[in-house]
Amino acid sequence: MYKKLFVTTLFCLLILPSARAYEVLESSGNLLVNPGAESGMANWGSWGNFTITSSNNAVGVYGPTEGLYHFYSAGHASANYDAGIYQDFYFAISEYGWKPGAYVTYGADYTGWTSRTPPEYSAGIAAYMIIFDSNWDILQMVGNYVYNWPMTQNNPHVSQSYTMAVPENAYVLRFQVNFWDGTGSLTEFGMDDTFLTLHQVYDLTEPPPPAVPEPATVLLVLAGAARLAIRKR
Numbered sequence: 001m002y003k004k005l006f007v008t009t010l011f012c013l014l015i016l017p018s019a020r021a022y023e024v025l026e027s028s029g030n031l032l033v034n035p036g037a038e039s040g041m042a043n044w045g046s047w048g049n050f051t052i053t054s055s056n057n058a059v060g061v062y063g064p065t066e067g068l069y070h071f072y073s074a075g076h077a078s079a080n081y082d083a084g085i086y087q088d089f090y091f092a093i094s095e096y097g098w099k100p101g102a103y104v105t106y107g108a109d110y111t112g113w114t115s116r117t118p119p120e121y122s123a124g125i126a127a128y129m130i131i132f133d134s135n136w137d138i139l140q141m142v143g144n145y146v147y148n149w150p151m152t153q154n155n156p157h158v159s160q161s162y163t164m165a166v167p168e169n170a171y172v173l174r175f176q177v178n179f180w181d182g183t184g185s186l187t188e189f190g191m192d193d194t195f196l197t198l199h200q201v202y203d204l205t206e207p208p209p210p211a212v213p214e215p216a217t218v219l220l221v222l223a224g225a226a227r228l229a230i231r232k233r
Contacts, residue, residue: 048083107161
């Protein structure tokens with residue numbers, strides 16, 4: 001028993017945990033409402049020269065990636081050049097407050113098809129994150145080409161996501177996707193499973209452990225434990 005006491009005392013004194021800093025990542029769920037067009041075009045704004053709808057039509061041979069519907073556009077002409085849809089998330093009045101290390105990640109599944117042969121650089125898709133302040137002035141705008149064709153007859157779905165820091169004074173985060181078409185022939189676009197998530201990255205330090213005794217103190221305690229063990233034999 002006393003040998004165990006001696007060993008336990010030695011272990012506790014010499015193998016104490018030390019404070020350490022580590023990175024913690026908290027992530028929200030998808031903050032977009034009706035992200036796959038299952039509820040029509042509810043919660044989405046639109047603009048441009050042609051119509052983007054909720055549809056179960058296939059784009060070439062590729063239909064929705066999940067559920068029954070996806071965002072869809074077809075039947076363009078050369079005069080109908082571009083269009084887009086967007087959704088705003090009111091960051092400043094949400095439960096998420098800005099802190100250093102705030103990030104937004106956004107993306108979707110995209111596809112396209114054209115009857116034009118040979119394909120040319122005349123159609124494509126771009127995803128945007130536009131961040132406004134409370135005066136609706138743009139603080140930051142980032143655009144990412146998803147497809148910048150020459151398109152093949154059938155483009156398989158491509159899943160893409162992007163991450164960027166949220167600037168201080170951000171009020172609205174806008175997820176926007178632009179489609180453009182100057183082919184003058186039948187072209188179709190599809191998009192599904194859109195998402196926007198927030199992340200907070202920060203450092204935490206565990207509460208400091210009890211102070212580690214100085215070497216001399218450790219030796220005195222060990223000596224005392226040894227004498228106790230001898231005396232009790």
